[in-house]
Amino acid sequence: MSETPPLCVVAAQIERDGRFLITQRRPSAVLPLLWEFPGGKLEEGETKVECLTRELEHRIGVRVRDPVKSMEVLHPYSGYTLRLVVYSCTLSADQEPQALNCHAVKWVLPEELAQHEFPGADQESVDQLLGL
Numbered sequence: 001m002s003e004t005p006p007l008c009v010v011a012a013q014i015e016r017d018g019r020f021l022i023t024q025r026r027p028s029a030v031l032p033l034l035w036e037f038p039g040g041k042l043e044e045g046e047t048k049v050e051c052l053t054r055e056l057e058h059r060i061g062v063r064v065r066d067p068v069k070s071m072e073v074l075h076p077y078s079g080y081t082l083r084l085v086v087y088s089c090t091l092s093a094d095q096e097p098q099a100l101n102c103h104a105v106k107w108v109l110p111e112e113l114a115q116h117e118f119p120g121a122d123q124e125s126v127d128q129l130l131g132l
Contacts (some may be wrong), residue, residue, distance in 0.1 A: 011039030
């Protein structure tokens with residue numbers, strides 16, 4: 001019997017003026033109203049960067065520049081394992097993220113990240129980002 005491969009999700013670590021962009025999951029989502037770096041699930045046949053581009057346009061209406069893989073987290077949830085691949089990216093100054101397909105968007109200082117509740121895999125990425 002073979003083990004199910006991890007579910008792959010990509011996320012963007014976007015920093016502007018010392019603040020990080022986080023999004024809040026919709027009330028109807030799995031793990032509702034928790035915060036996360038914006039992104040989404042990899043679809044069959046697409047690269048991780050293509051997925052990141054598609055998800056950011058769909059969820060917050062922006063296009064990122066120069067995505068570079070910054071970390072990868074493997075996190076077990078009940079019934080499945082999630083592989084979260086995080087890319088450090090930039091936005092042009094004229095782009096302002098909007099909550100198109102998420103509940104809210106917010107720019108937060110690194111020390112404010114602890115005031116927001118994140119799902120397990122996302123919390124691991126936040127901890128790595130902060131060097132915890």
